[in-house]
Amino acid sequence: MTTLAHDEINLSDLGFWSLPRRERQAAFAALRAREHPAFFPELKLPFIKNGAGYYALVRHADVVGASRNPEVFSSEPCSNSIADLPPYLAKYFGSMINMDDPRHAKIRRIVSRAFTPRVLAKLETDLQTTATQIVDDLRQTGPGDFVTQVAARLPVQVICDMMGIPAAVRPMVYNRTNIILGIGDPEYSGGHRFAEHGITRSSVLYGLAQGLSAGYELNHLAMKLARRRRRDPGDDLVSALVTANIDGESLTDQEIGSFFILLVAAGNETTRNAMAHGLHLLTRNPDQRALLLDDFEARIPGTVEEIVRMATPVIQFRRTLTRDHEMNGHEYKAGDKVLLFYNSANRDEAVFDNPDTFDITRSPNPHVGFGGPGPHFCLGANLARREITVMFRELFTRVPDLRSTGRPDRLYSNFINGIKHLPCTF
Numbered sequence: 001m002t003t004l005a006h007d008e009i010n011l012s013d014l015g016f017w018s019l020p021r022r023e024r025q026a027a028f029a030a031l032r033a034r035e036h037p038a039f040f041p042e043l044k045l046p047f048i049k050n051g052a053g054y055y056a057l058v059r060h061a062d063v064v065g066a067s068r069n070p071e072v073f074s075s076e077p078c079s080n081s082i083a084d085l086p087p088y089l090a091k092y093f094g095s096m097i098n099m100d101d102p103r104h105a106k107i108r109r110i111v112s113r114a115f116t117p118r119v120l121a122k123l124e125t126d127l128q129t130t131a132t133q134i135v136d137d138l139r140q141t142g143p144g145d146f147v148t149q150v151a152a153r154l155p156v157q158v159i160c161d162m163m164g165i166p167a168a169v170r171p172m173v174y175n176r177t178n179i180i181l182g183i184g185d186p187e188y189s190g191g192h193r194f195a196e197h198g199i200t201r202s203s204v205l206y207g208l209a210q211g212l213s214a215g216y217e218l219n220h221l222a223m224k225l226a227r228r229r230r231r232d233p234g235d236d237l238v239s240a241l242v243t244a245n246i247d248g249e250s251l252t253d254q255e256i257g258s259f260f261i262l263l264v265a266a267g268n269e270t271t272r273n274a275m276a277h278g279l280h281l282l283t284r285n286p287d288q289r290a291l292l293l294d295d296f297e298a299r300i301p302g303t304v305e306e307i308v309r310m311a312t313p314v315i316q317f318r319r320t321l322t323r324d325h326e327m328n329g330h331e332y333k334a335g336d337k338v339l340l341f342y343n344s345a346n347r348d349e350a351v352f353d354n355p356d357t358f359d360i361t362r363s364p365n366p367h368v369g370f371g372g373p374g375p376h377f378c379l380g381a382n383l384a385r386r387e388i389t390v391m392f393r394e395l396f397t398r399v400p401d402l403r404s405t406g407r408p409d410r411l412y413s414n415f416i417n418g419i420k421h422l423p424c425t426f
């Protein structure tokens, strides 16, 4: 393994994100050891209004401190992109994740009831039926790719059921959310891999066009479902969005469309990766696997948390300083950007003993894989936990020899720690 020297670490260099996992982890360990957060100039992208750069918050205390202080560390104008989204993209991707309270809280409240453990308990039978079907199919088809045969199927089905999205358009939804969160990866976006071909005007233009067209199509679907639900409301989330009344006001079409896109993308692109990382972690750590199978019901909650810590399916989100502020000994200026690197916080040796060890009995496990404590803490955390639990219970009961074989085929991204394919056997 080569270890990057301090001055060689550049988180803005897209090539960094295709380095082997251990090299990236060593780089983050070196960044955590610095007295102050490192500042990285932003990658200059044609057609995009770039800022000067950002501080990388890599320690657990900094990620938690910024998350719980949203008045100073704001999610506006943008938390899901390092550069501010141009208006034509913000229209589709600028939902509540990019808003501060009170507007954020009001919008979140419209759907939050659907994600409480009590309401989710009612989904359990549906989850179980889908998981059973997936394992039936796996046993019939035989070993192959764990991601496409198993991990990808449950999350898309569940979120589409919750949204009332008809079966016929679900493959389109899956494909378009893959494009949105895999814009630099040729398999998902069809474009050139930025790291190999460099940032060119044509590769950026192509990526923007892909993102825009995926956003347009999902928005179009949202508008169609919204029209239907206005006439004939049901108990799905699109009905909740169209009938919502916030201080006498309804959501605008743009708010409905971007909320719809946020929910389908977040519901789809995260839990899938947690499951794939989970199988790989359990395969590489046979002692932990044996421990889990020895008492599945008692140990699955700890296993899920440890998978989310080790995998950290969402690598980072951004915050922007609303005023000058000192945190953990560093002075930030109004307008500074910071990136909250959850992957690094989750391996912070100041908080986790042996952070690189997969330990399903770890307790406490204050990971920030679902975000730090604060208003934007993952809305779908309970849903994701249920999905992983039900899927793994079904798999390890009926296909107990299931294992990954070979290396995961990783998504090329500085945002989603994705696995596109994972060979498996049983």
Ligand code: HEM
Pocket: 075, 079, 096, 097, 098, 108, 159, 262, 263, 264, 266, 267, 268, 270, 271, 274, 308, 312, 313, 314, 317, 318, 342, 368, 369, 370, 371, 372, 375, 376, 377, 378, 379, 380, 381, 383, 384
């Ligand atoms: C293992 C799976 C998942 C991981 C690792 C994950 C991770 C995260 C993270 C890190 C955030 C924090 C964003 C921030 O602080 O700015 C977040 C927010 C969010 N997540 Fe998840 N997520 C997962 C599953 C889901 C699922 C299944 C849904 C279902 C719809 C979902 C919906 C959301 C939404 C809507 C937000 C924005 C909340 C807000 O702005 O108030 N997530 N997620």
